[in-house]
Amino acid sequence: MANRIEKSIELKASVSRVWRALTDHREFGEWFRVKLDGPFVPGQISRGHITYPGYEHVKWEVVVQKMEPERLFSFTWHPYCVDPKIDYSKETPTLVEFRLKKTASGTLLLLTESGFDKIPSERRLEAFRMNDGGWTEQMKNIEGYVAQRP
Amino acid sequence: MSGRRQARAPIFAALGDETRLSLVAKLCGGQPRSISQLTEGSKLTRQAITKHLRVLERAEIVRSVRSGRETLFRFDPEPIEEMKKYLDLVSRQWDQALSRLRSFVEG
Numbered sequence: 430m431a432n433r434i435e436k437s438i439e440l441k442a443s444v445s446r447v448w449r450a451l452t453d454h455r456e457f458g459e460w461f462r463v464k465l466d467g468p469f470v471p472g473q474i475s476r477g478h479i480t481y482p483g484y485e486h487v488k489w490e491v492v493v494q495k496m497e498p499e500r501l502f503s504f505t506w507h508p509y510c511v512d513p514k515i516d517y518s519k520e521t522p523t524l525v526e527f528r529l530k531k532t533a534s535g536t537l538l539l540l541t542e543s544g545f546d547k548i549p550s551e552r553r554l555e556a557f558r559m560n561d562g563g564w565t566e567q568m569k570n571i572e573g574y575v576a577q578r579p
Numbered sequence: 580m581s582g583r584r585q586a587r588a589p590i591f592a593a594l595g596d597e598t599r600l601s602l603v604a605k606l607c608g609g610q611p612r613s614i615s616q617l618t619e620g621s622k623l624t625r626q627a628i629t630k631h632l633r634v635l636e637r638a639e640i641v642r643s644v645r646s647g648r649e650t651l652f653r654f655d656p657e658p659i660e661e662m663k664k665y666l667d668l669v670s671r672q673w674d675q676a677l678s679r680l681r682s683f684v685e686g
Contacts, residue, residue, distance in 0.1 A: 432591040434670050438677045442684035450684045460683040461676060508669055538680075540673060545666060546591030 433543035441535040448499045451527050463489045471496050475504070494524070502527045508542070590662050593638035598623065599631050606641055606654035613649045 440447055450456045454465040458477070465477035471493050479487040491506040505522040523544040530537040594600060602617060618628045632652055635641040640659065641652045 434666060434673060436670075436673050436677060438681065440681055440684055446684050447680075450680060456683070460679040462679075538677070540677065542669065542673070545662075545669075546595075 432546045433541055434545075436540040438538050438540075439532065439535065440538055444499045444529050444531050444536045447529055447536045447538060448502075451502050451529075452496060465489065469493045469496065469502075469504075491525075492522070495526075499529055501529070505544075590638050590640065590658050593634050593640055594659075596631070596634075598628075599635055602628070602631060602635060602652075603640060603654065606652060607656070609654065611644065611646075611651040611653035613646075613651055615649075617652065 442450075450460065452469055454468050454475070457463070457469075458465050458480070462480050463477050464480050465475060467475070469475055473493055475489070475491050475493055477489040478485060479489055481487075491504040494503040494505060495501050503524060503526040505524050507522050521544060523542050526539075526541045526543075528539040528541075530539070594603070598621075601621075605617060606612060614625055614629055614632065617632070618625045621628060623631075632641060632643070636643055636652070638658060639655060642655050643650050643652050645651075
């Protein structure tokens with residue numbers, strides 16, 4: 430069983446455009462749906478809050494790891510910290526990496542999230558129960574929103 | 580609360596071993612088996628097999644039950660299914676986030 434998530438997506442936009450969408454904190458917030466307090470700086474904590482309707486109580490807090498211009502952007506975080514009563518900070522975070530490669534038609538974006546073997550199994554179940562059902566509906570709302578504002 | 584969570588061994592670590600995977604393969608048919616039965620055909624000692632079974636038990640992938648003088652082990656599919664569901668959920672979220680990124684940069 431894989432203990433990481435891997436995604437690849439081909440984007441019809443230049444590497445520098447995709448890099449900006451990933452690393453400019455305002456642009457990142459637009460598509461990720463999070464309001465960030467300030468710019469991303471390697472080695473520093475990025476704070477903010479989720480802007481999904483119904484999830485505004487959820488804080489965003491990640492530690493920026495690497496920013497190698499137009500190549501690699503990475504951060505560590507605690508996925509699904511949706512319950513304000515639980516202190517997730519003692520858990521080992523997962524590592525999220527965005528890698529960019531120039532292609533003939535634009536940019537290949539490779540996303541990996543690794544380190545799931547360190548998350549307590551009880552929390553995995555809890556996170557699943559909390560989000561199942563709700564997310565599907567949320568995602569429809571977001572897709573509608575984005576379609577109106579390309 | 581946090582103590583209870585930390586006491587649970589990670590599933591991936593438990594499955595990241597050839598011997599333990601083969602034990603799970605033997606048990607996942609549903610039939611409980613004794614340590615002797617599970618040691619049969621293996622190059623490992625009964626003691627080594629027991630140690631591996633205890634690792635699987637701590638991750639709650641297998642459960643042990645006493646049957647007379649013997650300890651029987653049986654497979655519990657729930658932790659693995661739960662893990663898979665969780666990863667599927669995170670995976671779906673990334674699909675959605677990346678599709679929003681696409682609209683954002685291609686628009």
